[in-house]
Amino acid sequence: MEKQSLNRIHVIGAREFDSAATDGMDKNKVHQTNSSYWDTQGNDFLGAIVLPLYGSYISEEKCQLFGDVSGKKVLEIGCGNGESLQYQGERNASELWGIDLSAKQIEKASQHLTSCGLSAKLICSPMEEACGIPEDYFDFVYSIYAIGWTTDLEGTFRRIASYLKEDGVFIFSWSHPIHKCVVAESDRLVFKKCYFDESWYSVSLDEAVLTLSDRKLSTYVNALARAGFVIEQMIEESDEAIIQSQDNDATHKAKMLPLTFVVKARKL
Template identity: 65%
Template sequence: MDKQANSRTNVIGGSEAGVAVTVEMDKEAIHQTNSLFWDTKGNEVLGATALPMYGAFVSEEKHQLFGEVSGKKILEIGCGSGQSLQYLGERKPAELWGTDISENQINKTRQLLTERGLSAELICAPMEDKCGLPEDYFDIIYSVYAIGWTTDLEGTFSRIASYLNKDGVFIFSWSHPIHKCVAAEKNTLAFKKSYFDESWYTVALGDDTLSLSDRKMSTYINALAKAGFIIEKMVEESDDDLLEAQGDSSDFAKKARMLPVTFVIKARKL
């Protein structure tokens, strides 16, 4: 049931939106809304964020969080259109796996990898659900701008931990929670929502609708700890070289020079 309407200026990444409607958290309804979004025009509306980029102005090429992947068994959570799997597949891992909530995205990934002479085991399922993935199996699990879509963060991190070998690595990125609170207005930055508000909301982007929750940084960190991870590195700085190279003078780029818009965490299973 809808609760109230409010302004959510930053839905995901740098994308802007107007009025959002706060809703009760209904897992099945949210899965239905978001799978439909990605089955139809998700990529057209939000684009695709993929390695070597973790998100706006943060790159694997600079931070080298993966290290050597040759011979490793790798799983991507939220594989989207497959560009990140392609990036890693060209670096000779032992196995590639991917999951996504959208059948359309899975088909795009399969087509892309086939065209590049690569292959992966692909599963269409919500990341929260048990979906036949092997346990104590993977060396690296990663997620580029997908973890934030989960309806059950603690449950998702617990499942990811169960899929990893001991000492296995989990790397994920998402839109920084501070970025989600602040908007550019008349050459200034203004808080538009409470950082502590983690309520679920729906928002319309054109003719399409998506559902999200803006979680605090502590929510991610505490959920990782509860699942048995230790954090090895966190990145939240925008890359000045990328900002300069792109010559971007937009409000979003100005914002990225003042506060974090993307964060990346590398954690290890104990």
């Protein structure tokens, strides 16, 4: 992976770029700010956050969380440019659906999937809002490094539960909250942020701005439980084989603490 892409992954992780805390969170303003970034420069973010990669140093090829998706209906939350949907389509999923905040990413996904000979139903909408996605319909709902953008985690998880059939599976990945708190300084790892701080903040990147919130693992776990999910598996350890195959500034950190976490949950 190019170092530039790694730096962009890290801005969703530890605060290694210029950032400023916000006094409050206006949902519409957050949507406008983040969709503007993805409409203009966000495509450069993609690389390590499309299947079979769940993010830094964790892969579906090793974890096998999906298993066989042949004949299954799948929905991606935060589908980006469509490469993860391509991955599912090439594994014979019967229906591909995607939702994304960015109209430009939806356009890119449509073009990309068409060029691959695949069709998908793509919707431009915030994940928190009703947008015509059918309920009790999908075998899998998944999200690769997108759930953390939501302004309403519990509401989003409830919507996702409503989209799934009974016993359906929800898989998502995001930057690990410990990764959010620790930065590399020379040959040391240093805490720069309180783990319990879930306030929203703005990050300057590539002459653009993103707005994010860092949530504790317990926040995700409890929100899943309240939405009617049971967690079947959680992965946070980096894949040693991927670490060994790369030579960059992040590998030392990845050996010491988790950079990404992945959750597989099932609708009760």
